[in-house]
Amino acid sequence: MILGHIKQILPKSNQKILIGVSGGPDSLCLLDGLARLQYPVVVAHFNHHLRPEADDEAQRVGEMAASRGVPASFGGKDVKHYAHENSLSIEEAARILRYQFLFAEAQTLNAKVVVVGHNANDQVETILMNILRGSGLAGLTGMSSYTLPNQWSTSIPLVRPLLSIWREDILAYCQKHRLTPIYDHSNAETTYFRNRVRHELIPLLEEYRPGVRQRLWQMACVLDGDQEVLEQQVEKLWEDLPLERTSNYLAFEIEKILSLPKGLQRRLIRRAFHYLRPDFTEVSFQIIEQARQFMASPPQGKEANLAGRVRIIFIGERVYFAAWEANVPLTIWPQMPNKTDCELPVPGEVLLNNGWRLQAKHVDAQGMAYDPILHNASPCQVWLDAEETPTPLTLRIRRPGDRFSPLGMDGQSMKVADFMINEKIPQQARERWPLVISQGEVVWIAGCRLAHAARITSRTKKIISLTLRRD
Numbered sequence: 001m002i003l004g005h006i007k008q009i010l011p012k013s014n015q016k017i018l019i020g021v022s023g024g025p026d027s028l029c030l031l032d033g034l035a036r037l038q039y040p041v042v043v044a045h046f047n048h049h050l051r052p053e054a055d056d057e058a059q060r061v062g063e064m065a066a067s068r069g070v071p072a073s074f075g076g077k078d079v080k081h082y083a084h085e086n087s088l089s090i091e092e093a094a095r096i097l098r099y100q101f102l103f104a105e106a107q108t109l110n111a112k113v114v115v116v117g118h119n120a121n122d123q124v125e126t127i128l129m130n131i132l133r134g135s136g137l138a139g140l141t142g143m144s145s146y147t148l149p150n151q152w153s154t155s156i157p158l159v160r161p162l163l164s165i166w167r168e169d170i171l172a173y174c175q176k177h178r179l180t181p182i183y184d185h186s187n188a189e190t191t192y193f194r195n196r197v198r199h200e201l202i203p204l205l206e207e208y209r210p211g212v213r214q215r216l217w218q219m220a221c222v223l224d225g226d227q228e229v230l231e232q233q234v235e236k237l238w239e240d241l242p243l244e245r246t247s248n249y250l251a252f253e254i255e256k257i258l259s260l261p262k263g264l265q266r267r268l269i270r271r272a273f274h275y276l277r278p279d280f281t282e283v284s285f286q287i288i289e290q291a292r293q294f295m296a297s298p299p300q301g302k303e304a305n306l307a308g309r310v311r312i313i314f315i316g317e318r319v320y321f322a323a324w325e326a327n328v329p330l331t332i333w334p335q336m337p338n339k340t341d342c343e344l345p346v347p348g349e350v351l352l353n354n355g356w357r358l359q360a361k362h363v364d365a366q367g368m369a370y371d372p373i374l375h376n377a378s379p380c381q382v383w384l385d386a387e388e389t390p391t392p393l394t395l396r397i398r399r400p401g402d403r404f405s406p407l408g409m410d411g412q413s414m415k416v417a418d419f420m421i422n423e424k425i426p427q428q429a430r431e432r433w434p435l436v437i438s439q440g441e442v443v444w445i446a447g448c449r450l451a452h453a454a455r456i457t458s459r460t461k462k463i464i465s466l467t468l469r470r471d
Contacts, residue, residue: 002165002173006033009145009161010115016040018111020102021072023061023182026117029170030162032179034115035068044105046098047076050090050186057182073109075101085408091192103152111156118143118160121167124216125197132197134285136266141224151278164217234267241268248276249322254295257319265292272321273310280308295319303470305380305447309423324425333429334358334446334468341396344436346464350395352434355471358446360393362386363463373456379447380469384454386462389438393464397432404442406449416442423448436466 010017019034021027021043034041043065047058058074065072083093106114123142130139145164148157162170174181190196205212237260244251250272257265269291273283287307294304294312303313313320334356344350349359363383373383402416420430425448436444443451446468456463 002029002162002169003033003037005165006030006037006161010034010039010113010159012037012039014040015112016042016110017113017115018042018044018073018102018106018109020098020114020116021045021061021064022117022184023057023064024117024184025167025170025174025179025181026119026122026162028064028179028181029173030115030117031064031068031070032177033161033173035070041070042105042109042111043070043072044102045072045074046101047074048079048094048098049076050079050094051184060182073105075105077101087408089193091194099152099158103156106153106156113157113159114152115159115161117162119162119165119167119170120217121198121213123163123220124202124213125194127216127220128197128201129193136285137223137227137230140220141227142220144224151281230263230267234264234271237264237268238271243318246326248326249320250275251318251320254314254317254319257295262292265295269321273308276310276321276323277308280310282307291321305378307378309379324423333425334434334470335429335432336395336397336434339397339432341394341437344393344395346391346393353432357469357471358395358434358436359467359469361465363465365461365463380467382444382450382466383456384443384450384464384466385456385460386464387460389443389451389454389464391438391464393443394437395434396437398430398435402435402442404445405452407452407455408449409452411452416445419445419448434468 017034017039019027019031019041021031022045031041031043043061045058045061047054054076058076062072062074077097079090079094079097082088082097083090086093088096102114102116105111127140127142130142133139143160143163145160146157147159148154150158152158173179186192187195188199190199202213209215241252241256242250243253252268257268260268266288269288270283273280273287284307290304291306291312294314298314303311305311309324311320311322311324311326313322333354335353337351337353342350344358344360347361349357351357376382398416398420403413404416404419405411405413406419416435417430420433423445425433434446435442436446438454441451441453443454444466446466
């Protein structure tokens with residue numbers, strides 16, 4: 001049965017296949033099946049450096065590949081460090097780094113397909129996780145057995161040949177063929193979201209409705225067909241509606257967007273985000289609704305900052321979705337009025353060029369709800385530890401040799417000029433971009449990241465709120 005599914009999903013060819021192998025039952029079963037069917041395979045193993053036994057497991061994967069006459073490639077990174085630096089969960093950080101490695105290796109080794117061992121149980125878990133996060137139709141369909149383009153490549157497909165195979169069938173295959181998988185004991189730890197869904201939620205749902213796993217899997221199959229129909233409509237609109245399309249901005253006729261059903265509006269907005277910022281995966285319902293509401297009733301300023309460093313701009317009868325670095329018509333950025341330093345009073349505000357203003361106020365730390373700070377998606381709102389950033393605060397433009405220690409870099413500094421390049425601030429806007437200074441140190445590059453030392457911590461007693469906005 002399993003070999004038949006593999007042949008059905010992966011038509012036989014001479015093109016090299018790269019398979020991600022952890023050594024667990026799923027990937028070992030898939031590796032063994034591909035080897036028995038004589039597919040041209042190369043193994044890729046990524047070491048997450050999360051457990052003491054990880055190095056030994058990498059060696060065992062090498063032995064699994066060698067015993068089948070299959071070449072193997074190895075890589076790894078410090079997942080915990082990457083998660084901390086990018087404010088990600090361990091699970092999400094591991095997923096990103098693992099797939100980056102797999103597709104980079106596929107490119108290097110000239111593999112035409114990347115395959116992984118996700119099974120039907122994984123599919124059900126993914127669907128439930130998406131429901132709990134608040135998903136639309138796409139999330140309810142779960143994972144796809146064939147994805148191209150995908151988040152990692154526009155030319156190399158991601159294929160999951162075992163997606164319709166249940167875990168018990170995979171374990172039976174391993175037993176029948178005397179395979180010895182590696183068992184990751186962290187999969188039993190309920191500190192991880194997926195593991196809690198697997199070990200706690202699904203057994204509970206089975207008590208309410210026996211066979212719920214099969215029903216959820218069947219639901220995903222049905223909805224996948226519906227999703228395909230909708231995506232065909234969106235694809236046609238995506239080709240027909242943009243009046244302008246460059247690598248970093250899109251223009252639409254506003255009335256044509258607003259005349260579409262809400263569902264298609266949302267899908268087009270999501271597509272615009274993925275087009276402009278393919279690495280930004282947190283395109284939530286709230287972000288999409290913010291963009292929709294802006295189009296339906298634009299503010300006086302005719303533009304707004306969205307998450308992911310994407311801007312939406314009204315110009316005449318057009319609406320632009322643009323990356324911050326885009327040089328779109330009439331692009332207007334926050335700029336200092338001149339090259340002279342000025343004080344930023346707290347409380348108070350400073351008027352900048354182009355209708356922008358920077359406002360500062362004291363906030364009572366005792367009565368402050370920290371959830372808005374922890375989940376703040378706006379680049380134009382920050383909170384500072386007042387004791388770490390004493391007043392007076394000063395506004396000025398950058399100077400030669402200015403350095404900055406961005407939040408998340410644990411106090412390491414970099415040149416302000418390099419930071420602006422990395423943040424893709426347009427070159428023509430950098431010279432007069434406003435910087436907030438405390439005791440000679442850059443504590444905020446307005447509209448970008450806060451300085452690490454200025455961050456709110458559990459020891460913070462006094463807070464200063466800074467808001468950059470355009471009238």
